[in-house]
Amino acid sequence: MRIVLVGPPGAGKGTQAAFLAKNLSIPHISTGDLFRANISQGTELGKQAKAYMDAGNLVPDEVTIGMAKDRMAQSDAVNGFLLDGFPRNVSQAESLDEALKADDVKLDAVLDLEVPEDEVVKRIAGRRVCRNESSHVFHVTYSPPKREGVCDVCGGELYQRGDDSEDTVRKRLEVYHTQTEPIIDYYRAQGLVVTISALGKVDEVTKRAMDALKGDK
Numbered sequence: 001m002r003i004v005l006v007g008p009p010g011a012g013k014g015t016q017a018a019f020l021a022k023n024l025s026i027p028h029i030s031t032g033d034l035f036r037a038n039i040s041q042g043t044e045l046g047k048q049a050k051a052y053m054d055a056g057n058l059v060p061d062e063v064t065i066g067m068a069k070d071r072m073a074q075s076d077a078v079n080g081f082l083l084d085g086f087p088r089n090v091s092q093a094e095s096l097d098e099a100l101k102a103d104d105v106k107l108d109a110v111l112d113l114e115v116p117e118d119e120v121v122k123r124i125a126g127r128r129v130c131r132n133e134s135s136h137v138f139h140v141t142y143s144p145p146k147r148e149g150v151c152d153v154c155g156g157e158l159y160q161r162g163d164d165s166e167d168t169v170r171k172r173l174e175v176y177h178t179q180t181e182p183i184i185d186y187y188r189a190q191g192l193v194v195t196i197s198a199l200g201k202v203d204e205v206t207k208r209a210m211d212a213l214k215g216d217k
């Protein structure tokens with residue numbers, strides 16, 4: 001399956017993507033995680049992305065689209081993928097469509113996670129991520145690690161993302177409404193959008209998402 005996951009910052013895209021990708025046996029491709037890995041490795045791409053991310057803005061398409069396409073071209077993504085955080089504006093969605101068309105394949109679904117803004121703020125405020133691997137995600141109240149400040153998966157140090165400060169979150173939400181939400185209409189016109197509520201326990205949301213993807217919402 002080829003799936004795009006969309007939803008505001010802190011909706012639980014990364015959390016759900018990990019379970020959905022496992023259930024569906026497809027790679028989880030997160031442009032946010034790719035950027036963070038580049039930043040921690042000190043690559044040129046990471047240096048280009050950092051200032052935009054710290055300010056809560058989108059990284060320019062010239063950098064992002066190439067990185068996403070390179071990742072999708074890797075062999076584990078040949079039979080499908082779950083995209084998390086890409087596309088994030090209409091021009092990225094158009095580029096993705098062109099790339100898929102060139103390979104004679106199509107998206108199967110765009111899963112839209114709906115969460116009220118006050119819940120998003122609570123989820124982001126308590127989020128802690130692993131320094132070794134930013135897809136290892138915890139929450140101080142909702143999914144606390146067994147040992148405070150230590151990743152359950154790899155033992156790495158947990159920290160609060162620099163772009164999770166109150167001001168930057170406000171900016172990221174604004175960017176989501178103005179630049180990312182329009183892709184929902186873009187994909188709705190293609191009949192691809194399935195919207196689910198992302199409220200409730202993590203496993204309840206995963207079940208809802210799997211049912212929606214199977215078509216029995």
Ligand code: AP5
Nearest residue numbers: 009010011012013014015031032053059085123127139142
């Ligand atoms: P990115 O990393 O994609 O951030 P985001 O979209 O803002 O999403 P988040 O990672 O904040 O949240 P999430 O929805 O994954 O939630 P999570 O599962 O962690 O992008 C960061 C930046 O990179 C962007 O601002 C931009 O600069 C750049 N970028 C990335 N892609 C780009 C692109 N395509 N173009 C241009 N720039 C790009 O969950 C949040 C918290 O809630 C966690 O603590 C979790 O434990 C908890 N939680 C999850 N589910 C539940 C639940 N059901 N109940 C209770 N708590 C829950």
Ligand code: ZN
Nearest residue numbers: 130136151154
């Ligand atoms: Zn870890």
